[in-house]
Amino acid sequence: MPQPNGSFSINAEAPDESADSKALLQDGRVPPQCCSARLNLALLMFLGFSVVYGLRVNLSVAMVAMVNATDPSVDRNTSAAPACPLPAGSGNSSGAPQQPDGTPQYPWDSETQGWLLGAFFFGYLCTQIPGGYLAGHYGGSRFLGVGVLGTAALTLLTPLAAGWGSRWLFALRALEGFGEGVTYPSMMAMWTRWAPPLERSRLMTLSGSGGSFGAFVALPLTGFICEKLGWPAVFYLCGGAGCLWSIFWFAFVSDDPHTHRRISEEERDYIVTSIGAQGTGHGWSLPLLSMVLSVPLWAIIFTQMCSNWTFYTLLTSLPTYMNDVLHFDLQSNGFLSALPYLGNLLMSLLAGVAADFLMERKVFSTTTVRKAFTFTGLLLPALFLVLVSYVGCDHALIVTFLTLSTSSGGISSAGVFINQIDIAPRYAGFLLGITNTFGTIPGIMAPIVTGHFTEDRSLDGWRTVFWVAAGINVGGAVFYTVFGSGRIQPWANTEENRAEPERTRARTATR
Structure with a gap:
């Protein structure tokens, strides 16, 4: 309902949906998204997260080229089970990847x-919560921009650090994670001020799906660059791309519609009116105890940890699997490792549009939509991973099931991965910092656990890896279905919104 000051609040009623946003839609006063400031912001974020994931995954493919597979100190264990035969075709080889003469290689087991591969996430853990807190208070644009720029600049130093030794490279990757940790919480804090409630799913999935696009481009491109220019060129080019993107970001992006220099008055009024009081930054104090006791928040935390275990297992270890078990050459390895992320990108975009459609048409509540997309987006990947475990060395089926697993995981992008802004819009950046901190733990543990299970490069070891990931995914799907929610939590209401029911009752009593 309208507030006394003439503005609207998305918290004026108990249900999940915003009645005010629906009224705007019905009156035909919604500015088109095409060429709008909010869509331009989503596209710039898309490109930014494409760069971010390129910086994150380039080591996964480059590692195959960086390691001297002929060194006797590397992987002395023998396989406990027969390795898969070489796939048919002249483009495949089980030998070490060819690189320009003089390219250094290292004896890493x-x-x-x-x-x-897990070092990045040690640093990534440290800045999620502080980044979300500061972005929620000051605005997220500067933190997101500096996070990408800092990570890109550090990436340029990767060849130097690798030459100094594995410990130096570990420290550098951890520093890269430290810089990048603020990016996703900053994105959420910005959408708190920019995304109308009934456009959240598609705007946020568009911007976030840049990660899948970045992985899709970076994985095959890394393999190609490694073979043509040598693996050091990978880090020089990726780092340079991040620095270039930051120039456009700082030139064209603002923290909120009020300060944007090129937004139309119509669009600015629509965004501010539909978001209401929740579009303002939070103060220095936070309802921490209420957050700790919030069951819907813990549902997000646990479910994202479960989903991320599978995601990070494949993100960091799939190139190694393609090389050690399937024996694809480096360029084929990069392309086939990237293929699942193209499917994930397309599925994420479709899921975002579908979720908003279901809520706009009042087919389902926000809670039902988030639960349905989360359950489907976790259960299907688990099913396909189990199928990978039982197709032996059938290269075509393995690639198909791995692609379907990661692709179907994109469905959950319109579920649990944007649920923070549903339950507490004003604190969404800080909450994403919390959930991403817990969600990053699998990024640390999954590569280490995978390395432990696959020391002998056997099919049995990889079967264990896939079964563990599938079981964790199913557990997350069930937990969120039981405990998840799409309602704004009482502790997340602003003082203005809390006072409104009292004012309404007072006016009624006076009459």
Whole structure:
């Protein structure tokens, strides 16, 4: 309902949906998204997270080229089960990838590689919560921009650190994670001020799906660059792309519609009116105890941890699986490792549009939509991972099921992964910092656990990896279905919104 000051509040009624946003839609006063400031912001975020994931996954493919597979100190264990035969075709080889003469290689065993692949996430853990808190208070644009720029600049130093030794490379990757940790909480804090309630799913899935696009581009491109220019060029080019993106970000982005220099008055009024009081930054104090005791928040935390275990297992270890078990050459390895993320990108975008459609048409409540998309987006990937475990060395089926697993995981992007802004819009950046901190733990543990199970490069070891990931996914799907919610929590209401029912009752009593 309208507030006394003439503004609208998305908290004026108990149900999940915003009646005010629906009224705006019915009156035909919704500015089109095409060429709008909010869509331009989503596209810039999309490109930014494409760069971010390129910086994150380039080591996964480059590792295959960086390691000297002929060194006798590397992986001395023998396989406990027969390795898969070479796939048919002249483009495949089980030998070490060819690179330009003079390209350095290192004697890192599977355990060392696992630690290096997980190093990024040690730093990534540290800045999620502080980044979300500060972005929610000051605005997220500067934190997101500096996070990408800092990570890109550090990436340029990767060849130097690798030459100094694995410990130096571990430290550098941890620093990269430290810089990048603020990016996703900053994105959520910005959408708190920019995304109308009934456009959240598609705007946020569009911006967040840049990660899948970045993985899709970076994985095959990394393999190609490694073979043509040598693996050091990968880090120079990726780092340069991040620095270039930051120039456009700082030139064209503002924290909120009020300060944007090129937004139309119509669009600014629509965004501010539909979001209401929840579009303002939170103060220095936070309802921490209420957050700790919030069951819907813990449902998000636990479910994102479960989903991320599978995601990070494949993100960091799939190139190794393609090389050690399926024996694809480096360029084929990169393309086939990237293929699942193209499917994930398309599925994420479709899920965002479908989720908003279901809520706009009042087919389902926000809670039902979030639960349905989350359950489906966790259960299907688990099913396909189990199927991978039982197709032996059938290269075509393995690639198909791995692609379907990661692709179907994109459905959950319109579920649990944007649920923070449903239950507490004003604190969404800080909450994403919390949930991403817990959700990053699998990014640390999954590569290490995978390295432990696959030391002998056997099919049995990889079968265990896939079964563990599938079981964790199913557990998350069930937990969120029972305990998740799409309602704004009482502790997340602003003082203005809490006072409104009292004012309404007072006016009624006076009459």
